Amino acid sequence: MPETERERRVIDEVTKGLIIGGAVRDATEQKTFGVEDPSTGQILCDVADASPEDGMAALEAAHTAQPDWAAAAPRERGEILRRAFELITERADDIAMLMTLEMGKPLAESKAEITYAAEFFRWFSEEAVRISGEWKVNATGSGRVLVMRQPIGPCLLITPWNFPLAMGTRKIGPAIAAGCTMVIKPASLTPLTILKLADILAEAGLPDGVLNVVTTKSTGKVMGPLITDGRIRKLSFTGSTEIGQKLLQQASEQVLKTSMELGGNAPFVVCADADVDDAVQGAMLAKMRNIGEACTAANRFYVHADVAEEFTKKLTERMGDMKVGRGTEEGVEVGPLVEADQRDKVAELVDDAVQKGATVRTGGRIPSGQGYFYPPTVLSDVPTSARLAKEEIFGPVAPIFTFTEDDEAIRAANDTEFGLVSYLYTKDLSRAIRLSERLEAGMVGLNQGMVSNAGAPFGGWKQSGLGREGGSVGIDEYLEIKYVAMNV
Numbered sequence: 001m002p003e004t005e006r007e008r009r010v011i012d013e014v015t016k017g018l019i020i021g022g023a024v025r026d027a028t029e030q031k032t033f034g035v036e037d038p039s040t041g042q043i044l045c046d047v048a049d050a051s052p053e054d055g056m057a058a059l060e061a062a063h064t065a066q067p068d069w070a071a072a073a074p075r076e077r078g079e080i081l082r083r084a085f086e087l088i089t090e091r092a093d094d095i096a097m098l099m100t101l102e103m104g105k106p107l108a109e110s111k112a113e114i115t116y117a118a119e120f121f122r123w124f125s126e127e128a129v130r131i132s133g134e135w136k137v138n139a140t141g142s143g144r145v146l147v148m149r150q151p152i153g154p155c156l157l158i159t160p161w162n163f164p165l166a167m168g169t170r171k172i173g174p175a176i177a178a179g180c181t182m183v184i185k186p187a188s189l190t191p192l193t194i195l196k197l198a199d200i201l202a203e204a205g206l207p208d209g210v211l212n213v214v215t216t217k218s219t220g221k222v223m224g225p226l227i228t229d230g231r232i233r234k235l236s237f238t239g240s241t242e243i244g245q246k247l248l249q250q251a252s253e254q255v256l257k258t259s260m261e262l263g264g265n266a267p268f269v270v271c272a273d274a275d276v277d278d279a280v281q282g283a284m285l286a287k288m289r290n291i292g293e294a295c296t297a298a299n300r301f302y303v304h305a306d307v308a309e310e311f312t313k314k315l316t317e318r319m320g321d322m323k324v325g326r327g328t329e330e331g332v333e334v335g336p337l338v339e340a341d342q343r344d345k346v347a348e349l350v351d352d353a354v355q356k357g358a359t360v361r362t363g364g365r366i367p368s369g370q371g372y373f374y375p376p377t378v379l380s381d382v383p384t385s386a387r388l389a390k391e392e393i394f395g396p397v398a399p400i401f402t403f404t405e406d407d408e409a410i411r412a413a414n415d416t417e418f419g420l421v422s423y424l425y426t427k428d429l430s431r432a433i434r435l436s437e438r439l440e441a442g443m444v445g446l447n448q449g450m451v452s453n454a455g456a457p458f459g460g461w462k463q464s465g466l467g468r469e470g471g472s473v474g475i476d477e478y479l480e481i482k483y484v485a486m487n488v
């Protein structure tokens with residue numbers, strides 16, 4: 001339940017229905033589901049629980065709006081995004097409160113996400129007017145090649161609970177810029193932030209039907225028919241590899257273009273020549289951003305034996321000093337995990353490592369009391385047989401392994417089916433380049449604990465996904481290429 005007048009107001013102000021063709025409506029049979037505050041386990045409010053018919057109505061609205069939206073001037077599309085960027089920025093405090101209430105992260109983290117999220121709109125507002133093609137004379141000298149890039153058509157966007165706003169803007173921004181309409185299904189744990197965003201986009205002038213929001217607890221039943229309906233032309237998903245694989249199978253029926261931002265298992269390599277204080281600072285960010293609930297979170301720390309004890313001691317001190325509590329409270333740095341299952345899975349991974357011989361340097365135990373809290377935890381002497389050496393932790397736990405040769409660190413770092421991001425700390429430029437080249441990941445944080453940047457191509461290798469979001473290639477995911485062979 002909201003605990004203050006302000007909390008009540010930000011929740012009351014959000015639309016709680018489905019947004020289809022610009023109209024807000026209840027779900028069929030008026031079904032709703034509750035949105036929980038993970039710091040108390042209490043229900044904050046109810047939102048519409050869509051049925052498969054509601055999902056199809058949203059698709060119909062997106063399909064109907066597509067031709068006019070594709071024909072809208074690029075400048076108009078860009079200016080809507082720019083206005084939305086400004087509105088998000090102006091209202092950051094209220095959006096942050098909403099996000100903290102439904103997801104749990106501290107207010108400062110919510111505000112940082114809002115800045116990051118808004119940047120996707122600013123970035124793609126600038127890209128909307130730069131969609132270009134190609135023109136050339138055939139090698140033979142006769143005939144011409146005209147290459148044009150056109151909106152792919154209605155998109156289905158499925159977004160996760162961990163970055164409720166940024167994962168929305170990273171998909172919605174390029175779709176709007178490219179001239180695509182869309183149906184978006186936010187995570188049922190955090191639907192309020194996307195509903196708020198939809199209100200902002202309407203205020204910024206987005207025409208009815210371009211963005212349709214379907215909130216539901218029955219994702220498979222409601223989204224399945226959309227994925228296999230020929231009117232959707234693109235599926236973009238951020239979430240687990242397991243669900244991504246299922247979606248890819250469904251998407252193969254209509255041979256949909258897909259973007260998949262899936263799981264990670266990021267290694268964080270600290271070489272003997274690294275600046276240990278910098279590495280600890282980077283580790284705090286790579287591990288504790290979003291309470292560790294990020295696909296980019298450092299999952300395995302490989303630290304050279306020469307600096308391992310110094311690094312572990314300093315990291316333990318920083319982690320142990322963090323203030324844990326409800327994200328809305330002043331000074332809190334670590335909120336609750338998003339739900340009981342998530343917290344229990346983290347605890348299970350820690351218990352497994354400890355049983356196999358890991359030493360708990362700080363944390364390691366679920367606190368008593370309400371909410372889904374788990375303390376910042378550092379584990380040393382972790383055996384490679386521990387489950388958390390292979391599985392994504394998605395929580396505030398830093399397992400530390402040691403190495404003595406660069407080759408050993410790279411082998412261990414790459415020994416995973418994932419390949420989203422790797423972090424590397426070294427002061428030696430040539431080692432930095434050589435090792436970055438050998439890391440099997442779509443992104444490398446070199447002497448920095450965060451890679452997220454609206455102007456850079458975010459995405460993974462191997463089972464971490466397909467496609468890129470952000471950067472100058474981000475818009476390509478929403479465009480089709482057409483080549484016209486000209487007999488001139």
Ligand SMILES: O=CCCCC(=O)O
Nearest residue numbers: 162163294295296452
């Ligand atoms: O869980 C992964 C979300 C991506 C976070 C980011 O963009 O930094």
